[in-house]
Amino acid sequence: MEVESLPVLSKQEAQIGSDWEVKVNSLLQKQFGYSSLKKFQKEALVAWLDHQDCLVLAATGSGKSLCFQIPALLTGKVVVVISPLISLMHDQCSKLSKHGVSACFLGSGQPDSSVEQKAMRGMYNIIYVCPETVLRLIKPLQRLAENRGIALFAIDEVHCVSKWGHDFRPDYRRLSVLRENFSANCLKFLKSDIPLMALTATATIQVQKDILKSLCMSKETKIVVTSLFRPNLRFLVKHSRTSSPASYQKDFCQLIDTYVRKGKNGEMKKTIILPELDDQSDSSSGCDTSGADRISPIYNLEDGDIDADNDEITSTREKEMSVEYLENDVDIFQSVDDWDVACGEFYGHSPPEEWDICGSSRITDPPDKLEERGRIMKEPLEQGPTIIYVPTRKETLRIAKYLCGFGVKAAAYNAALPKSHLRRVHNEFHENKLEVVIATIAFGMGIDKLNVRRIIHYGWPQSVEAYYQEAGRAGRDGKLAECTLYANLLKAPTLLPNRRSEDQTKQAYKMLSDCFRYGMNTSCCRAKMLVEYFGEDFGHDKCLMCDVCVNGPPVMRNLKEEANILMQVIASYSVWKNSADGSYDDVMCSDIRRQKFMEKPNLRMFVSKIREQSQKFLATDLLWWRGLARILENKGYIREGDEKIHVQIKFPEPTELGLEFLQSDNEQTFYVYPESDMLLSASECKSYSSFSEWGKGWADPETRRQRLESRQSHKKPRKSRRRKSRKSNPEPGTVRNRLAAKLSKKKS
């Protein structure tokens, strides 16, 4: 079919003059019902009008999509948007059609579909396409550029380009072909290169540089940065073992209350007596299953899976850690075809004559004035929907079953579930038929649902980037929303299995370590920590809403004596290591067992040494000293002595600064805020749920003494554990080694 004979939209070589803003505002009001552009949207459009490449870094839910949608409407040319997931492309197309804009999406399947052919003839204003497909369509796109014209290539969720980011997709990296193939040099009919617009909400400085370089964006690329601060999000961190029904009972009772006991108007709907669940028991054993008939049918779709899962729940912890479990039970990232549809088209319905100005579909620029934030803080947290993120697929099913057992309308979402089920969960969530979705990272990017009130991370996320991206699904309507991280603060998190190069492994550990530090923090405003992680100057001291701001940091303690003794032990080892005669016997090597560690003693050994040396510290535990080591590391007094990166410092070495500290006057104080593991170590016998409570306990020397004494008397005798030298040959029996063997077998 000839291009001319197609019902393509008229090619308006729009005369975009100085009155472009007037035109855009009228388009905005007519098509979208918005009163004006946001500042960053305007900046991005100005760059595009100047034929400049542009990198847009703006908060989740701030309205980045409009930056690339407007050029299509303003020029009548096509905008090609590269996007990582079918679900995300589908949602955007569906929304655009309501605004009178025609759009289609092309996944990686069905290369000869009619939608693709129509797209290449210019029948849609906007083409959403996955990276794999755009690479295949270079020639047809060049023809499209010549006929109808391409206004812009937008690369959405562009952090996927970077190996240093949290969601690396190798095909995104190949998108540099766009610059090569759509430049004025290559296509003689072009007056200037077709601009690239790259957009993300989560890119550190390192990732930003990598994006510019790997996409071959021009040297004059305009970087549009807005604050990543989301003033209506309240961030909290709570300690939980997160692995057992007993934790569910403790952690989810309030959530169950929200949906089941209190109706929309706050009246009690039914009284639920939470069953006493044994820590080791099967999660199904104690559930009130009387609500089973109210379980969303969507969940029952997975009957087979659930039964299979029940069997698995009873399996031992050891079995859970098998290689198969590790490889098959996590979603590293969602493949582009996350739904059971490969492509789709949406024709624009005419937008309503009058937009409902008070409608729920409008958000405003985030308030940065203190009074406005004060107003949000005082708002009650509305019922709204919740997303619970968990690390493993099994946990999505387990927690969904648990919540459904209490009558909550909950469903699981993970990449191993049938794609038809995923599409249904997605749709029902958007239609407010589901109250809670329990998901792996597969349910993340592009969930643009305005009224999500709670994001719960149940287990450590793999990075601060992933955490902030997922937390950003909350409160897109600007109203108060809560983002709670439940994590086991007693244990450093581990990397989920994935194939990584050596460099990527290092980077992955670094990101995990940063995330761990976020959880351990007790003194810095959480929102400040999060936005500063991305290189932004927060500009405020506090968000006034997170748990640290509300509860206040714990009481500062003078840990000069403790810091001194730890630094001394570390430094004496270092002196011995660097000395020629190797006489270190007064420090560490008093028996044969220890000699095994002489090559490189770790923090654990240093702590044992301190306990042996000093009666005063006999009752202290490694957890507490780990916290202190982290503080010393943050201050630059010690550094990791291993070539590998560890989530928590493992083989500490003193720095110059640390040695100076050791020489400092003993009278000098060393006041610090205890980190959460230190507080937790001091309150292990009592269950605390917030840092403020731990803080109170720790601050009082008498309470601390009592706790330590009681800890001593409750302490079970240590099981003698045989430790293997790090240098010893890999033993195939360990999970790590079996996994390594399996991965290397697959590679070869």
Ligand SMILES: Nc1ncnc2c1ncn2[C@@H]1O[C@H](COP(=O)(O)OP(=O)(O)OP(=O)(O)O)[C@@H](O)[C@H]1O
């Ligand atoms: N100028 C504007 N005025 C009012 N509302 C707007 C404006 N621009 C966008 N919005 C609204 O903001 C919401 C979020 O938009 P969008 O999905 O583009 O966010 P995003 O920045 O891409 O988020 P994410 O990074 O999380 O995907 C949408 O519901 C959109 O309608």
